[in-house]
Amino acid sequence: MNLKQLAEQLGLSQTTVSRALNGYPEVSDATRRRVQEAAQRFNYRPNARARSLATGNSMIVGHVIPVSDRHEMVNPVFMDFIAGAGECYTRAGYDILLSVVTDDDEARTYRRLAKDGIVDGVIVHGPRHEDPRVPLLQSLGLPFVVHGRTLATDPAFSWLDIDNTRSFRRATGLLTDLGHRRIALLNGLEWMDFAQRRREGYLQGLADAGLTMRPELMHSDEMTEDFGHDVAARLLDGSEPPTAFLVSSCITALGVRRAVETRGMSVGRDVSIVTHDDDLSYLGNRGDVPSFTATRSSVRQAGRRCAEILLGLIASRQEDQPTPPVQELWESQLLVGRSTGPARDRAEGTT
Amino acid sequence: MNLKQLAEQLGLSQTTVSRALNGYPEVSDATRRRVQEAAQRFNYRPNARARSLATGNSMIVGHVIPVSDRHEMVNPVFMDFIAGAGECYTRAGYDILLSVVTDDDEARTYRRLAKDGIVDGVIVHGPRHEDPRVPLLQSLGLPFVVHGRTLATDPAFSWLDIDNTRSFRRATGLLTDLGHRRIALLNGLEWMDFAQRRREGYLQGLADAGLTMRPELMHSDEMTEDFGHDVAARLLDGSEPPTAFLVSSCITALGVRRAVETRGMSVGRDVSIVTHDDDLSYLGNRGDVPSFTATRSSVRQAGRRCAEILLGLIASRQEDQPTPPVQELWESQLLVGRSTGPARDRAEGTT
DNA sequence: CAAACTTTTCAAAGCGCTTTGGTCGCGTAA
DNA sequence: TTACGCGACCAAAGCGCTTTGAAAAGTTTG
Numbered sequence: 068m069n070l071k072q073l074a075e076q077l078g079l080s081q082t083t084v085s086r087a088l089n090g091y092p093e094v095s096d097a098t099r100r101r102v103q104e105a106a107q108r109f110n111y112r113p114n115a116r117a118r119s120l121a122t123g124n125s126m127i128v129g130h131v132i133p134v135s136d137r138h139e140m141v142n143p144v145f146m147d148f149i150a151g152a153g154e155c156y157t158r159a160g161y162d163i164l165l166s167v168v169t170d171d172d173e174a175r176t177y178r179r180l181a182k183d184g185i186v187d188g189v190i191v192h193g194p195r196h197e198d199p200r201v202p203l204l205q206s207l208g209l210p211f212v213v214h215g216r217t218l219a220t221d222p223a224f225s226w227l228d229i230d231n232t233r234s235f236r237r238a239t240g241l242l243t244d245l246g247h248r249r250i251a252l253l254n255g256l257e258w259m260d261f262a263q264r265r266r267e268g269y270l271q272g273l274a275d276a277g278l279t280m281r282p283e284l285m286h287s288d289e290m291t292e293d294f295g296h297d298v299a300a301r302l303l304d305g306s307e308p309p310t311a312f313l314v315s316s317c318i319t320a321l322g323v324r325r326a327v328e329t330r331g332m333s334v335g336r337d338v339s340i341v342t343h344d345d346d347l348s349y350l351g352n353r354g355d356v357p358s359f360t361a362t363r364s365s366v367r368q369a370g371r372r373c374a375e376i377l378l379g380l381i382a383s384r385q386e387d388q389p390t391p392p393v394q395e396l397w398e399s400q401l402l403v404g405r406s407t408g409p410a411r412d413r414a415e416g417t418t
Numbered sequence: 419m420n421l422k423q424l425a426e427q428l429g430l431s432q433t434t435v436s437r438a439l440n441g442y443p444e445v446s447d448a449t450r451r452r453v454q455e456a457a458q459r460f461n462y463r464p465n466a467r468a469r470s471l472a473t474g475n476s477m478i479v480g481h482v483i484p485v486s487d488r489h490e491m492v493n494p495v496f497m498d499f500i501a502g503a504g505e506c507y508t509r510a511g512y513d514i515l516l517s518v519v520t521d522d523d524e525a526r527t528y529r530r531l532a533k534d535g536i537v538d539g540v541i542v543h544g545p546r547h548e549d550p551r552v553p554l555l556q557s558l559g560l561p562f563v564v565h566g567r568t569l570a571t572d573p574a575f576s577w578l579d580i581d582n583t584r585s586f587r588r589a590t591g592l593l594t595d596l597g598h599r600r601i602a603l604l605n606g607l608e609w610m611d612f613a614q615r616r617r618e619g620y621l622q623g624l625a626d627a628g629l630t631m632r633p634e635l636m637h638s639d640e641m642t643e644d645f646g647h648d649v650a651a652r653l654l655d656g657s658e659p660p661t662a663f664l665v666s667s668c669i670t671a672l673g674v675r676r677a678v679e680t681r682g683m684s685v686g687r688d689v690s691i692v693t694h695d696d697d698l699s700y701l702g703n704r705g706d707v708p709s710f711t712a713t714r715s716s717v718r719q720a721g722r723r724c725a726e727i728l729l730g731l732i733a734s735r736q737e738d739q740p741t742p743p744v745q746e747l748w749e750s751q752l753l754v755g756r757s758t759g760p761a762r763d764r765a766e767g768t769t
Numbered sequence: 770c771a772a773a774c775t776t777t778t779c780a781a782a783g784c785g786c787t788t789t790g791g792t793c794g795c796g797t798a799a
Numbered sequence: 800t801t802a803c804g805c806g807a808c809c810a811a812a813g814c815g816c817t818t819t820g821a822a823a824a825g826t827t828t829g
Contacts, residue, residue: 069785080809085787095807115534116471117785120814125467127515134501139718140699146497150485153518162536164478165514167504183466184815185513292672293702296709318700321643321672325709328679348491349669351644358647358676367490420815431779436817446777468815471784535785 068111077105088113124385128156128377129164129186131176133193135256136169140289143318144345144366145192148214151370152190159378161187174203181207188381190214190373194226196260210380212373212393215260225380225392227373231264232271234362234399235313238341239272241360241401242311246410247339248278251302251309253295253319254287262287262315265343269313284309295322303330303338310410311339317350320359324406339407343399357404364399419460428456439464475736479507479728480515480537482527484544486607487520491640494669495696495717496543499565502721503541510729512538525554532558539732541565541724545577547611561731563724563744566611576731576743578724582615583622585713585750586664589692590623592711592752593662597761598690599629602653602660604646604670605638613638613666616694620664635660646673654681654689661761662690668701671710675757690758694750708755715750 074081079102087094087102094102105111119125130149134141149163156163164186166176177200180186188210191200198217201224213226242250252269255262266285273280284302288294295314302309303326314320320342327338334340344352344361346368352359376393383390425432430453438445438453445453456462470476481500485492500514507514515537517527528551531537539561542551549568552575564577593601603620606613617636624631635653639645646665653660654677665671671693678689685691695703695712697719703710727744734741 070787071785081786082788082810083808086808089787093807098807110533112530112533114471114785115536116467116476117814118787120465120467120471120816121785121787123814130516132501139501141497141501143494143497143698143700146492146494149516150483150490150492150518153516157517157519157523163516163518165481165500165504165516166508167501167514168508172508179463182461182463185466289700291700291702293704296702322702324676347494349494349640349642351642351647351673353644421817422815432816433780433818434778437778440817444777449777465815468784469817471786472815472817474784 068109070111070113073105073109073111076109077102123184124187124381125185126160127162127164127186128374128381129166129180129189131166131168131173131180131189131192133173134167134169135289140291141167142193142290144347147345147347147367148192148370148373150348151365151367152374153370155371155374155378161378173200177203177207177209181209188212188377190377194260195258196263198260210377210384212377212380214369214373216264217260223392225376225394227369227376227393227395227397228261229364229369229397229399231261232268234343234364234401235265235268236272236275237268237401238313238362239269240275241403241407242313242339242341243272243276243278245311245339245407247309247311248410248412249281249284249307249309250278250311250313251284251298252286253298253312253314253323254285255290255315257287265315290316290319292318292322292325295319295324296326297322299323299326300330303327303332309338310412311341311407314340314342317342317344317347317352317359317361320406335405335408337411339410341407344402352404357402358406360404360407361402362399363402364397369397419462421462421464424453424456424460424462427460428453474535475538475732476536477511478513478515478537479725479732480517480531480540482517482519482524482531482540482543484524485518485520486640491642492518493544493641495698498696498698498718499543499721499724501699502716502718503725504721506722506725506729512729524551528554528558528560532560539563539728541728545611546609547614549611561728561735563728563731565720565724567615568611574743576727576745578720578727578744578746578748579612580715580720580748580750582612583619585694585715585752586616586619587623587626588619588752589664589713590620591626592754592758593664593690593692594623594627594629596662596690596758598660598662599761599763600632600635600658600660601629601662601664602635602649603637604649604663604665604674605636606641606666608638616666641667641670643669643673643676646670646675647677648673650674650677651681654678654683660689661763662692662758665691665693668693668695668698668703668710668712671757686757686759688762690761692758695753703755708753709757711755711758712753713750714753715748720748 070081074084084102087099132145168176191213194213194215194217196218204211216226216228286298312323320340323340324334327334341360344363346363346365421432425435435453438450483496519527542564545564545566545568547569552568555562567577567579637649663674671691674691675685678685692711695714697714697716
């Protein structure tokens with residue numbers, strides 16, 4: 068059943084039926100009710116493609132997920148982010164178009180989504196420190212929101228980020244306050260913006276305590292469980308093992324814990340761990356005293372908010388009312404759990 | 419730049435230009451080259467919405483991801499599955515439309531995707547043992563592939579599943595061969611089809627060894643890390659603790675390991691763990707001797723194959739050549755890792 | 770050289786919707 | 800009574816593409 072048929076059934080014009088269903092005022096209440104009732108009865112639903120061709124809006128937003136070339140790893144946080152964003156989209160009648168692409172395909176994908184008119188806007192995931200996607204999207208004129216940030220805050224674009232620097236500085240401070248002097252950093256890939264900011268925070272935290280950075284304690288890679296285990300194992304077996312680990316992801320932290328525990332040591336007593344926690348739905352760490360001391364920020368909530376912002380941008384563009392970009396910097400929560408305790412320095416023989 | 423403008427530029431009709439670009443034979447080679455070259459130069463790209471309105475194909479496939487009402491958990495395996503499927507779609511020029519929905523919205527979502535003509539086909543994720551979505555989709559006439567299976571193999575539809583029963587039977591056998599007699603099962607939600615089949619396999623495995631099932635050792639819930647930890651903790655602290663755990667997900671197995679190790683016991687020596695391993699990109703368990711003994715099957719590869727099958731169905735429908743449904747049952751690999759060893763029965767005081 | 774094809778190109782009719790620019794009554798003010 | 804405004808409805812023109820049916824140009828044949 069399409070609009071034409073429905074209109075014929077009702078003895079009305081397509082115009083009137085369309086207006087009645089879309090809530091335009093120039094239709095009498097009686098007619099509107101009659102139309103709505105008939106639409107229901109015949110199970111009529113407007114064809115989304117035809118509608119979007121006529122209106123110019125596809126009611127679809129794009130999420131372009133980068134997947135690493137090397138390990139083909141796709142960061143599990145995206146799923147939670149999208150789940151959050153999805154709630155918002157669903158309410159507004161939007162759908163998600165997902166593109167999982169390797170780095171070299173990214174620009175091409177954005178161009179395609181924009182120029183073919185497939186989506187009304189996009190969310191940019193996993194921004195690099197200097198990310199060519201921002202100028203690209205600006206030149207394409209497609210509304211977008213970056214989850215995270217890039218170096219250049221100069222060109223005005225919308226983003227939502229957590230204060231990575233500050234939260235890792237505080238986390239480092241928590242460890243130095245406990246007496247830790249050799250703190251390892253297990254970070255994400257170094258060209259990711261968040262990783263650079265976290266390292267910055269870590270370095271500031273060390274400096275705050277008058278400690279000097281040791282390059283051998285700083286590692287960055289994709290945040291897998293293996294990465295955490297392997298690096299921690301190597302460091303713990305070394306001559307001057309760290310007494311604490313500052314980690315960028317719960318998954319990696321689980322790997323660190325594995326390395327600690329298989330060495331007969333205890334997390335929280337012999338070795339401390341602080342991790343960033345995206346509050347993923349399947350990775351607990353809840354409770355009054357979570358098992359990991361963590362800097363927590365819900366990626367799902369970030370997804371919700373990014374979606375809101377994007378829909379706002381899209382709406383304002385449709386109404387030709389340019390709005391200033393939205394930029395939000397969220398504080399993450401520092402939660403003290405069971406994975407931290409006073410430093411026990413094996414290397415120097417102290418307690 | 420749209421088709422009309424491009425045609426004017428070239429002094430050709432829209433028809434010819436369209437045909438030239440879409441590879442129809444009734445265009446001379448010279449003209450085709452000229453058109454292609456001009457399209458390139460003017461950076462022309464056909465509008466996807468208009469094209470899909472004209473052809474009736476949207477070049478989009480839907481993935482409807484169920485999200486649990488209770489914990490709002492969204493299973494992390496979906497992301498890897500989609501990454502696999504995405505490779506295939508990209509090659510064929512298809513995009514993914516993602517809907518993350520709670521149970522009660524699922525039927526509505528499928529109806530919408532089908533009737534509004536948004537997608538050309540869908541992948542059904544997380545099938546329940548008796549799943550109303552299968553008859554629904556059949557009645558809608560939308561091509562679909564189920565990742566997993568449902569009870570009714572009777573109505574002919576396409577699916578790809580792993581032999582859950584067999585793999586959990588073998589896993590149980592591995593444990594009983596090692597002398598384990600009290601084996602706990604930590605399974606997914608019981609109405610999920612895979613969970614029922616795995617339980618079936620577990621029970622068969624017990625029966626093979628002449629063991630009787632103990633209800634207090636069988637648990638099923640969402641496969642979070644906490645679930646693994648909490649159940650394992652409770653069981654291990656009980657009077658007759660299990661000597662082995664058979665677990666449905668690596669994440670949950672990590673939780674079990676946490677419970678074991680915080681109790682000063684050693685995985686593989688004091689307590690054995692076998693888990694199903696979806697071969698997720700960020701959850702290692704690789705190497706010659708993986709840390710977890712596991713039944714492994716790559717969910718990413720499943721994604722690739724499901725996508726292939728679905729595109730096949732879509733193509734055959736477009737050509738009005740109905741094909742028989744494709745049904746594939748994959749064997750999963752049983753990998754012996756470091757998490758299993760001979761039973762050490764603390765309860766009975768034996769070694 | 771005309772008839773009969775084949776090849777190449779085109780005009781126009783969709784696809785199913787929205788939206789512009791009306792018309793047609795009818796009530797109210799001049 | 801004429802004029803005007805307004806509410807309720809409609810015909811038709813897009814949106815940008817594909818595809819049908821036909822015409823023009825070029826190539827063989829008898």
